[in-house]
Amino acid sequence: MKTQNLSLVYFSPTSTTGIVLEEIARGLGQESPKIFDITRPDIRNQVAPVFNNEVVLIGAPVYSGRVAKDAAAYFKTLKGSGSLAIVVVVYGNREFDDALLELKNIAVDSGFGVLAGGAFIGEHSFSDTEILIAPNRPDEADLEKAFLFGQQIAGVLEGLETPADVSGVEVPGNFPYKEGMGDGAFAFIDVTEDCDDCGICVAACPKEAIDEADHYSTIDERCIFCCACIKACPQQARIMKEGPMKDKAKWLSENCAQRKEPQTYLGLVNT
Ligand SMILES: Cc1cc2nc3c(=O)[nH]c(=O)nc-3n(C[C@H](O)[C@H](O)[C@H](O)COP(=O)(O)O)c2cc1C
Ligand code: SF4
Ligand code: SF4
Structure with missing residues (x-):
């Protein structure tokens, strides 16, 4: 199957998700994919694109073990029309919990066949120059893994006659999903x-x-x-400011210091 029509759809407030997806795209042999960066609210308010027999990389950060809510809401409006998706979550070196499974299920419900999934690590949103949580990730080693993942997917795509030949990918996670972020507002x-x-x-x-x-x-x-x-x-x-969010950042810095590595999962191809 040809991969000329590669699109990237991602939400990425602090850019790590976008960086990982663009590196996977390079591994897929695509230097200039179509990019739908849905981070800006005006873009999310536009009608979502319809994909037809394309390959689409869909990515979002993990927020409290789930897909970031604004991203999930937008992805549910995508129309896959039998296109293939590669789903990617990026997390801050704590855990990705149920986020990858949630993203895969959203893609399936939106009409995609899911060919592959990945969980990569990005500098934690709460990390700063004093409280370090996965600083400077994705780093060179992460990006090499993202590139290789893209190459692996390209190899699978080459052997595919049609998107329907993919029987789906197994990814970790539980359903019902963990509760995720509440809606409570507070000044931080x-x-x-x-x-x-x-x-x-x-x-x-x-x-x-x-x-x-x-x-x-x-x-x-x-x-x-x-x-x-x-x-x-x-x-x-x-x-x-000093308070519960900063305390959480300090906790993460102390308790999630051990480096985690990207995990990737490839789907089965029907022969
Ligand atoms: C509200 C919130 C909740 C988060 N929850 C998690 C989490 O459950 N596990 C984790 O490892 N990282 C968590 N993170 C960190 C982000 O997943 C991580 O920094 C990611 O790289 C951000 O992606 P972006 O750069 O594309 O915005 C959270 C970040 C925010 C802002
Ligand atoms: S005000 Fe809140 S939502 Fe807006 S960029 Fe800052 S942390 Fe993110
Ligand atoms: S807080 Fe002030 S200085 Fe910082 S980005 Fe906003 S307007 Fe600029």
């Missing part, structure tokens, strides 16, 4: 006087949760704690 960001009103955090926020006219205020009910604004701020003026 402080803005210091180093803020120079550049507005970069507003553009980085996937939830339109920062007031364009007042960069000091965050709309807590919209915030998903993704930390994109904190990581994007060139003045380091947006910071995590």
Whole structure:
């Protein structure tokens, strides 16, 4: 089967998911795939694309052991029409729990045959220069694995006559899924006087949760704690305030320091 029509669909507030997917695409021999980066809210509000006999890489970060909610909601509106999907979750070196199984099931329900799945590691959203959680991941070794995964998939695709020849991939996870993130809002960001009103955090926020006219205020009910604004701020003026979120970051830094490695799963091909 030819892989000319490769598309990437991903949600990636702090960019690690996007980086991993683009490396898998390179392994697949695709330097310029079609990219649907759904991180920005305006993109998620547009009608989702319909795929026809294509290969689609679908990726999202793991939030509390599940697919990030905004990504899951969007992926449920995709139309696979018998296309093949490769599902990828990226997590911050704690666990990916039920997220990969959830993403695979969403893809199947949206009309894709799922050819392969992967769980990769990215720097944790809560990691900063002092509290380190999987810093600088994906690193070179992770990207090499992502590239090899792409090459492996290309090999499987070459032997396929039609997408229907794939009988699906087994991935770890439990159903019913773990509970995941609650909807409770709380303030976890402080803005210091180093803020120079550049507005970069507003553009980085996937939830339109920062007031364009007042960069000091965050709309807590919209915030998903993704930390994109904190990581994007060139003045380091947006910071995590002392409290439960920072305590969680410290806990993760101390208890999830042992390096985890990417896991990949390939589907069976009917002969
Ligand atoms: C609210 C929230 C919950 C998270 N939950 C988990 C988790 O359950 N397990 C884990 O290992 N990492 C978790 N992470 C870390 C992200 O999965 C990880 O940093 C990922 O690389 C972020 O992807 P992105 O760079 O594409 O945004 C969480 C991050 C956030 C913001
Ligand atoms: S990115 Fe930082 S400096 Fe720029 S407006 Fe936001 S908080 Fe202020
Ligand atoms: S305000 Fe909240 S949702 Fe927006 S970028 Fe910051 S942490 Fe993410």
